[in-house]
Amino acid sequence: MGTDKDSRLNVHINNNNRSQHIIRRCVIEDLEGVIDVNERELPEDYPYFFYKSILDNFPESFLVATNSHGRIIGYVMWRVERIPAKNSLRLISKGHLVSIAVSTTSRRKGIASDLLANSMPAIEKSNITDYVLEVRVSNYGAIDLYKNFGFEIESIKKKYYRDGENAYFMVKKVDVIE
Ligand code: ACO
Ligand code: ZN
Numbered sequence: 809m810g811t812d813k814d815s816r817l818n819v820h821i822n823n824n825n826r827s828q829h830i831i832r833r834c835v836i837e838d839l840e841g842v843i844d845v846n847e848r849e850l851p852e853d854y855p856y857f858f859y860k861s862i863l864d865n866f867p868e869s870f871l872v873a874t875n876s877h878g879r880i881i882g883y884v885m886w887r888v889e890r891i892p893a894k895n896s897l898r899l900i901s902k903g904h905l906v907s908i909a910v911s912t913t914s915r916r917k918g919i920a921s922d923l924l925a926n927s928m929p930a931i932e933k934s935n936i937t938d939y940v941l942e943v944r945v946s947n948y949g950a951i952d953l954y955k956n957f958g959f960e961i962e963s964i965k966k967k968y969y970r971d972g973e974n975a976y977f978m979v980k981k982v983d984v985i986e
Contacts, residue, residue, distance in 0.1 A: 829914070831922050834863055834870040834883065841880030842872060849909040851971070862887055862906060869903075869930040873910065873919045882910035884923040886931040903931040903982075905941035908950075924957055936982055942968055942975040954978050 834842060839859050847853055862885045863870050873882035885906045893900045910919045928939060942965060943950050951961075959978040968975035 829873045829875055829881065829917070829919055829922070831871055831873050831919075831926050833867060834872045834885075836860070836863065838872050838880055838883075839863065842883045845880060845883060845909050845911055846907065849911065850907065852907070852969070854907075859885070866931065868933070869927040871923050871927050871930075873914075873923060875914065881914040882908075882919045882923055884908040884920075884927045886927060888931065888934045888936060901934055901936045903928075903934065903936040903939045905939065920953055921956070924953075928957075932982055937984070938982060939980045941978050943978060944969060945974045945976055951976065951978075954980075 839856065842859060843853075843856065866885070866887050869884070869886040871884050872880050875881050885908075887904050887906055889902050889904050890899045891902065892898070908920055908923060910923075931939070939959070941954065941959065943954065945964070957980065959980045961976045962979045963977045965975040965977055967973070
């Protein structure tokens with residue numbers, strides 16, 4: 809659906825028209841801004857080469873949100889993981905939400921929802937069976953966001969985070985038409 813240009817650029821203007829943001833694919837020049845948002849908003853930080861390798865391998869689902877000044881105020885990145893299917897030697901692919909964050913001053917305007925809505929169809933193209941993610945059990949806002957998108961809590965990963973906090977493992981099945 810849509811042209812390649814459409815899939816790269818999606819301008820959303822929010823209801824009261826006072827704040828507008830653009831969702832587009834991340835390019836290498838954006839990584840510094842992405843890392844800035846990550847370091848301000850999340851305790852899980854990654855080295856530059858990690859972001860670079862996600863961008864190299866899964867560019868279509870690595871999106872950024874920018875404000876009217878072109879400043880990066882949010883990002884989302886996914887990767888595809890190949891794992892053995894239950895009860896079978898067959899490998900299946902899952903889309904793993906690596907990280908999503910929106911700057912504190914730009915929250916509750918639908919930006920994370922825009923990032924998810926635009927990146928999920930992109931990662932789905934890799935023939936995944938499920939979307940999966942881990943989230944801190946205390947991260948109520950993010951958990952609500954994921955539930956809005958149809959994710960369900962499948963299990964708890966004990967002491968998943970370095971500080972000892974548990975994670976919910978959340979899953980959303982891809983609707984398969986066969
Ligand atoms: N409290 C309750 N519900 C929330 C909250 C919150 N703090 N944030 C989002 N939601 C739910 C609401 O239902 C909201 O709709 P509403 O505003 O109409 O009530 C809906 O999600 C959509 O919210 P958005 O505006 O799209 O989300 P936002 O742009 O504010 O970003 C995010 C949400 C990414 C969780 C942001 O709060 C953030 O960056 N937090 C810090 C980083 C983080 O925790 N990232 C997720 C880690 S897990 C992982 O990356 C796999
Ligand atoms: Zn939007």
